[in-house]
Amino acid sequence: MIVEMRQYQLKPRSVPAVEELIGQGMAVRSKYSKLGGLWHTEVGTLNSVVHIWPYDSMAHREKVRAELANEKGWPPKTLEYVVEMKVDFLTAAPFSPPIEPRELGALYEIRTYTYRAGTIPEVIKRWSEKIEPRIKLSPLVGAWFSETGTLSRWVHIWAYRDFAHRESVRQDAVKQGIWPPSTAEFLIKQENMLVAPASFSPLH
Secondary structure, three states, X not given: XXXXXXXXXXXXXXXXXXXXXXXXXXXXXXXXXXXXXXXXXXXXXXXXXXXXXXXXXXXXXXXXXXXXXXXXXXXXXOHHHEEEEEEEEXXXXXXXXXXXXXXXXXXXXXXXXXXXXXXXXXXXXXXXXXXXHHHOOOOEEEEEEEOOOOOOEEEEEEEEOOHHHHHHHHHHHHHOOXXXXXXXXXXXXXXXXXXXXXXXXXXX
């Protein structure tokens, strides 16, 4: 499985309008493939919308996009609000759960790490050894790595009830010695954003 992660940087105060337009188009878009989740930033670069679309393969994605080319109801007319678009194609780690509708909480954390070239297999190994006790504290939405574009990127999304729950989980994980995995020696860069789901997001 692959995931297409799309991030739109929007003009200030335009997130509600963009989410409304995307939501209106979902009945049409969902006939071709399902949305994984859609969020807007609460902490991080503001006025951003992030959405993930799971596909069986790149061939599946291309097939869907070809079919959508003849669809009048998609894409939504959001370009007037968009300042910048970024697209990443990501491959799921072996322990990453399937992307499916779930009620997980009101706050999600999207973390993106850039590792040294060639170290992703070892990162997956070390995460695999630690992930089971960690997901007992809060759900993992997914963990993926890049195989196109900027390589050796590691994206993981976690769900929390709220900001207080996130802080509690992070403290408990460190106190219990179960998290994080020991991959700091490979790290080059870390990025983070806290996001809230749109009303129509299958992950909410």
